[in-house]
Amino acid sequence: MKRPQIHIENYEEYVIDFIENSLTTELNDAMVSFLNLHPNIAEEVMSFRNIQMIPDQSVIYPEVESLMKKPRSTFFFLKRFLVAATVLALIGVGLYTISNTSNDIVTDEILVEDESTTIKESIPQVSTADAEPIETVKEESIQKSNAVTVAKEEKVRLTSNALQITKQQEVKQVDTEETPQQTEPKVIQQIDIENIGPQRPKPIQPELLAAIEEIPTLIAPLEEKETEVELVFTITDPAYNNRQMLRQSRITGTLAFANTTVALLPTFLNKNSKIINSKK
């Protein structure tokens, strides 16, 4: 069995154990042999005082409480639960309201739109007698086999008794040079003017009230003129006494006003409408 070697390079590893008498017999003998060979180190080790630091038990940390954490109380969890329940309830009420609104007016789309999503439209001419389509930029396509159906455009048509929003589609054949076939415009939304006309109950919505008050000054100079305008429609729901906004749309274009049209406009316009250019 090989005898353990203690030499000048590693003796420090064993000094502490040597002083504390915790070396094995073999290592202890090796250490004694090493010290016999190095009297200067032996003197150092023999004079070594195993000085110990004694902790002062009177020293205590004075701010223990500041380190402690309070367990979360039942109230904390109750509060969180109540907040979550309230949020869920609000979401539920909101969804219920939207659902009911949609059922009343339209069947296939959510009508309440943010102004940021409002589509740009233009109307070359609007009158109750002869309604013209209003161009829009909304375009989507659906591909089925080799035929592509393009939802070409969404149009707003103002007729004598209704405001119609229609979507025209054309079908293109991908593999052939055939001319796209246009389908009949499909009415995706219709709002009867009688319901939102001047005869309806007076709107309560402050914004709409302000709009209606401002409309005469806006419309009056437009009569019998071709006027380029930017109109902002705010269509409200009479079923909810007009407090429920159904749709907000921005339209730019030229209007040829007839008296009847002017009578209807206050219903649709709000105070964000402005005249871009007016000419006879």
Added chain:
Amino acid sequence: MTVQEYNTIVKLYSDNVYRYILKSTGNPIESKDIMQNVFLKLWQNRNKVEVEYAKGLLFRMAKQNIIDTYRSNTSRRERENIANQNLSTNGNRYDTKQLLDQAFDQLKPEEKTIVLLRDYEGYSYEEIGNILEIPLSSVKVNIFRARKKLQSLLITLENEVS
């Protein structure tokens, strides 16, 4: 680690950790700051720390904070010099414990740590190795050197006083 376990650790070890920090820094204000940092870190990492390793971790974090403070404290050497001057001028009023404290103050933070972990907390050399993340042989060598230095400083101070 639950809140209750954390609070238990605070109750059990805050005094020990504070004594170690205070002895290492010699400054109660710095020591309290380090205490706050150390226990804040423990709280932030409570989900990763096993209760049985918390005490060792506290000392390890405290050691690192002490070293950082020591390195950033440029006036420390000046304070030590002032302390030494006071010792020299009022030498006869100091007993052995006070001389030992003065000698201890002149050790490096790493040397203080290893001595205090052994003497204050009674950790075995293996445990000290685990806390400081150094090999057992290094622990024994370092503690021998630290004690030898402490002895040398103490002899010097005793000679100055006498």
